[in-house]
């Protein structure tokens with residue numbers, strides 16, 4: 110039986126990450142980067158696709174898990190009839206090599222453990238050459254890649270499987286370290302596990318220590334903050350949407366996508382959340398990543414890039430992987446990278462304006478990029494697009510896309526005005542006004558008393574909840590209030606929000622999907638904005654209760670089967686935790702900031 114998505118926890122080194130099951134098995138690991146081929150891929154198949162398991166030999170064990178306070182160090186406590194032991198799992202920040210360290214510590218009595226290591230490079234396909242250099246040092250080599258396993262106990266096995274057995278007693282501390290390196294380069298020095306544990310703890314504590322108090326929500330906010338940081342590729346500042354590919358949006362379904370890339374949309378929303386908590390260093394790193402990634406001709410700007418700004422994210426399928434609970438295909442790469450999605454221009458402009466407001470130092474290329482992108486957007490905003498949901502059906506005039514195009518022109522007009530560039534400001538304001546009038550005329554359905562998914566459509570769509578948050582209409586505008594209420598009434602399942610009804614939208618895909626957690630946070634924000642604070646709080650609490658035992662959320666949820674669905678953990682959902690907590694706390698939240706329209710800046714788009 111497969112491990113439920115909610116039974117995984119994340120560990121990472123801000124360059125890649127691993128998924129650790131409640132059963133002691135590491136079932137997902139891509140090296141050396143988030144988007145590199147996996148060398149442990151049991152998550153999307155079975156153990157023969159690669160895993161590293163350390164678990165009590167007595168199968169009847171109980172587990173309890175928690176992160177060491179304010180860190181990404183996972184502590185899984187195993188209890189059997191004979192004793193209690195903890196495995197401390199973590200990935201230290203790199204100092205020349207990438208490592209996963211597992212320290213098994215005896216707490217009470219005695220426990221017998223089984224050890225199993227099966228490496229499969231190239232997404233669970235390639236069986237390596239396994240060499241037993243010493244009883245406790247084993248290497249796995251396949252082409253350019255090499256894993257070195259340092260074990261505290263003797264191991265045996267062959268190319269396909271390495272096993273061992275050991276016992277821990279109270280006070281024992283056994284260390285296992287897996288190091289990745291290039292097979293053709295000199296080997297890195299073995300890592301000092303205890304020193305690495307200390308350094309890892311200090312790193313995360315220092316990072317989390319800067320988080321302000323967010324009323325009663327500080328706990329979940331900190332966990333979300335740590336998760337977003339773990340999704341950041343530190344060498345470049347790029348932020349991936351999730352660390353997994355192809356965890357399904359419906360169990361057994363085909364809506365399985367690769368999220369190990371940097372979406373401008375997801376990343377800018379992450380940036381807004383981080384800045385609200387005062388994390389400007391991360392925001393600055395991301396802004397520099399963005400300006401490097403979008404450098405070039407504006408018509409070639411993509412909606413997503415690789416972690417270092419790569420453009421070629423060609424989508425392909427890995428048929429040898431059975432898929433999570435049989436959900437095929439497993440996709441690598443993402444064809445949405447070639448789509449046209451208007452909203453990203455608005456998201457980027459908005460984030461950069463907020464960055465300026467927050468006092469982020471000006472970047473020399475920033476204004477220049479704005480000068481090139483805005484005339485391009487002026488030419489193309491009337492075109493249909495694939496929209497925020499990246500539909501694979503026909504392009505449409507999606508309401509959210511046009512609203513966000515309005516945001517782009519509105520923000521640059523405000524910034525130009527503030528900088529005393531009155532001609533530019535008038536030019537952009539004129540386009541903004543034109544878009545505004547068109548959206549109000551074509552995207553509002555008086556019979557439904559709601560904004561709809563696309564011009565002339567009858568379908569509801571959760572993305573238009575953003576209309577009151579980005580300042581397109583004041584929250585008390587009856588058209589916005591009507592929209593929020595229509596979505597609450599007709600686009601929810603068990604009180605949680607669907608992106609849209611799959612049967613009513615040509616998204617080019619079969620079957621349906623779960624409720625979308627980010628949209629559910631948006632409904633909480635919207636309810637708060639229209640003056641229904643108690644309902645907003647109640648929904649927020651229900652959403653937080655969907656987090657797994659270590660505070661992590663995936664993209665979607667199935668209210669019937671009560672299971673997390675989709676890639677995990679997902680930035681979009683954790684951004685929701687932070688933003689809604691801020692909106693509901695005394696502190697001024699992103700919704701207030703984004704809707705108040707004050708530029709408070711002195712320089713251009715990239716400032």
Ligand SMILES: OC[C@H]1O[C@H](O[C@H]2O[C@H](CO)[C@@H](O)[C@H](O)[C@H]2O)[C@H](O)[C@@H](O)[C@@H]1O
Nearest residue numbers: 350366372374375443445497498499681
């Ligand atoms: O629903 C089809 C699309 O689903 C994915 O996109 C979703 O995830 C993105 C990353 O979090 C998010 O930016 C987007 O708004 C979501 O719809 C998938 O990546 C697409 O390829 C797919 O067409």
